[in-house]
Amino acid sequence: xxxxAEVTGLTDETELTGLSDTGELAGLTVTAExxxxxxxxxxENVSYVYEQGTAMQTAALxxxxxxxxxxxxxxxxxxxxxxKSTLVQLLNGLLRPTSGRVLYNxxxxxxxxxxxxxxxxxxxxxxxxPEHQLFEVDVLSDVMYGPKNLGLDEATCKKRAIQALENxxxxxxxxxxxxxDLSGGQKRRAAIAGVLAMNPRILxxxxxxxxxxxxxxxxxxxxxxxxxxxxxxxxxxxxHSMDDVARYxxxxxxxxxxxxxxxxxxxxxxxxxxxxxxxxLSAPQITYIMNTLRDYGMDVHTDALxxxxxxxxxxxxxKRQP
Amino acid sequence: xxxxxTIGQYYQTESLLHSLDPRVKIVGTLAYIISLFVVDSFAGxxxxxxxxxxxxxxxxxxxxxxxxxxxxxxxxxxxTMAFNLFLTPGETLVKFGFLKITKQGLAFAVKMxxxxxxxxxxxxxxxxxxTPNQLTDAIESLLNPLKRLRVPVHEIAMMMSIALRFIxxxxxxxxxxxxxxxxxxxxxxxxxxxxxxxxxxxxxxxxFISAFRRANDLAMAMEARCYRGGAGRTxxxxxxxxxxxxxxxxxxxxxxxxxxxxxxLPLPFLV
Numbered sequence: 001x002x003x004x005a006e007v008t009g010l011t012d013e014t015e016l017t018g019l020s021d022t023g024e025l026a027g028l029t030v031t032a033e034x035x036x037x038x039x040x041x042x043x044e045n046v047s048y049v050y051e052q053g054t055a056m057q058t059a060a061l062x063x064x065x066x067x068x069x070x071x072x073x074x075x076x077x078x079x080x081x082x083x084k085s086t087l088v089q090l091l092n093g094l095l096r097p098t099s100g101r102v103l104y105n106x107x108x109x110x111x112x113x114x115x116x117x118x119x120x121x122x123x124x125x126x127x128x129x130p131e132h133q134l135f136e137v138d139v140l141s142d143v144m145y146g147p148k149n150l151g152l153d154e155a156t157c158k159k160r161a162i163q164a165l166e167n168x169x170x171x172x173x174x175x176x177x178x179x180x181d182l183s184g185g186q187k188r189r190a191a192i193a194g195v196l197a198m199n200p201r202i203l204x205x206x207x208x209x210x211x212x213x214x215x216x217x218x219x220x221x222x223x224x225x226x227x228x229x230x231x232x233x234x235x236x237x238x239x240h241s242m243d244d245v246a247r248y249x250x251x252x253x254x255x256x257x258x259x260x261x262x263x264x265x266x267x268x269x270x271x272x273x274x275x276x277x278x279x280x281l282s283a284p285q286i287t288y289i290m291n292t293l294r295d296y297g298m299d300v301h302t303d304a305l306x307x308x309x310x311x312x313x314x315x316x317x318x319k320r321q322p
Numbered sequence: 323x324x325x326x327x328t329i330g331q332y333y334q335t336e337s338l339l340h341s342l343d344p345r346v347k348i349v350g351t352l353a354y355i356i357s358l359f360v361v362d363s364f365a366g367x368x369x370x371x372x373x374x375x376x377x378x379x380x381x382x383x384x385x386x387x388x389x390x391x392x393x394x395x396x397x398x399x400x401x402t403m404a405f406n407l408f409l410t411p412g413e414t415l416v417k418f419g420f421l422k423i424t425k426q427g428l429a430f431a432v433k434m435x436x437x438x439x440x441x442x443x444x445x446x447x448x449x450x451x452x453t454p455n456q457l458t459d460a461i462e463s464l465l466n467p468l469k470r471l472r473v474p475v476h477e478i479a480m481m482m483s484i485a486l487r488f489i490x491x492x493x494x495x496x497x498x499x500x501x502x503x504x505x506x507x508x509x510x511x512x513x514x515x516x517x518x519x520x521x522x523x524x525x526x527x528x529x530f531i532s533a534f535r536r537a538n539d540l541a542m543a544m545e546a547r548c549y550r551g552g553a554g555r556t557x558x559x560x561x562x563x564x565x566x567x568x569x570x571x572x573x574x575x576x577x578x579x580x581x582x583x584x585x586x587l588p589l590p591f592l593v
Contacts, residue, residue: 056334089501092505094501094504094505117507117509120504120505120506120507121507124505125502125505126505127498127501127502127505130502132498132499132502132528132531132532133499133502133503133506133524133528134528135523135524135527135528145503145506145507145508145524146506146507148507149506149507149508149509150507180531194506195505195506198506198507
């Protein structure tokens with residue numbers, strides 16, 4: 001039985017290599033051989049239509065093919081209504097695609113007998129404003145809710161919850177307070193811990209910085225980046241702001257009008273900063289500065305992602321000039 | 323889960339029914355509901371059903387969309403039918419043990435099912451073609467005479483419009499929280515009754531908190547806009563009857579007279 005499963009997995013992947021446009025993803029292509037053993041989520045030509053059969057019928061996603069390997073930091077960017085929230089709900093099986101297939105480790109997640117609960121433990125999804133889902137009497141028991149649903153015993157749940165809370169930088173003195181007495185940023189941390197406690201291989205965060213002040217935003221983003229390094233999981237950071245993700249992610253998927261527009265390294269995506277504007281997005285501010293400098297005749301590379309990189313590049317250019 | 327419930331929802335499209343004055347639609351729906359209880363023969367129900375079919379055609383709402391909404395009351399419909407079928411005394415047709423189906427019971431059950439279905443479809447047709455705002459405007463306008471009796475008509479209308487407005491918001495919120503908890507491994511499809519009740523806690527607590535938060539925000543926003551109730555308030559779009567509204571009243575009257583006539587006249591072909 002395992003043999004057949006592996007064989008089907010193989011054919012799926014081979015088909016996909018033919019279909020997907022991995023050519024332009026120079027930095028991301030994995031060798032064919034590794035792909036067969038690689039874990040992760042694969043979307044095959046997935047479309048999703050809301051309210052099918054009514055006047056409100058809208059196609060949220062059209063023909064998306066996407067590969068999400070293990071241990072990668074991905075930014076999923078799109079304007080409001082570009083389909084990014086729909087896309088993340090397809091990734092853990094909350095929504096069923098209208099057409100196309102979603103594979104996890106080579107297996108169709110909507111096939112009969114597929115363990116959706118195990119999938120949701122492996123693919124953790126943190127919704128927008130996750131603090132709105134808190135309900136328990138204290139923070140620790142709220143974080144234990146996820147592991148408990150997986151059928152783990154009390155001691156293991158507690159251990160995982162404490163670990164998750166530590167990973168999001170929650171101090172022990174808060175473990176026994178009511179989640180409703182926490183500040184906004186702390187509530188969000190507690191809610192992220194609630195998903196983290198399920199030990200996902202892939203963690204999806206939908207606009208984790210929405211509604212936070214600049215300081216809270218930097219704290220959460222720093223925390224996510226830290227988690228990525230410490231736990232070596234795949235993180236998908238959904239956002240509409242390039243400035244948020246540019247600094248952290250290794251790959252950016254840009255969504256526009258329900259379609260995948262770009263899928264590349266941040267540097268390559270930001271080269272298209274004019275096309276990004278047509279999608280209601282913008283490249284990081286630093287990209288604009290560097291491009292303006294070059295338009296004024298300064299001999300700089302425009303692909304700096306952070307202020308530090310830009311400063312170094314400008315200094316270098318200044319030295320090069322006679 | 324809630325996608326199937328079309329009762330109380332507005333269906334955005336353009337049609338004659340959509341453009342009618344909301345007061346006509348409220349009066350019409352009331353008249354239609356009363357007419358369903360006035361008629362008591364299959365011929366009468368046929369007239370009611372035909373009237374409804376014409377109205378549905380005029381509303382441009384897809385029939386499939388309306389029928390899907392019926393699924394919500396299917397259980398109620400079946401229970402009502404079962405009670406009427408087995409508990410009406412009369413001429414016995416079939417007998418299983420202590421349960422017996424009578425001729426009168428069968429006729430009554432079928433009539434009851436038709437009446438309930440028409441009732442639900444008829445009233446949901448009103449909400450499908452009228453925005454909640456229009457609806458409360460119309461109720462306020464229709465209840466206006468009661469103001470002399472010191473009935474707080476404006477406040478009632480305001481409460482209704484807020485309640486109606488919050489139905490889709492809270493449904494969406496429920497859906498969101500449900501999804502968030504499913505993502506944390508929650509199981510809302512368990513067959514076990516105790517587990518089912520337990521699984522509602524992670525859903526209801528956040529839902530209540532969010533409802534209170536929204537109520538608070540709304541109260542604050544209303545106060546910030548100096549809301550002081552209805553006295554001296556004017557409307558951006560006051561309700562004014564057009565020619566087609568008068569025509570609609572006339573058709574309603576004619577329909578209602580036919581229904582009353584079907585009940586009162588001892589026509590031999592009526593069952």
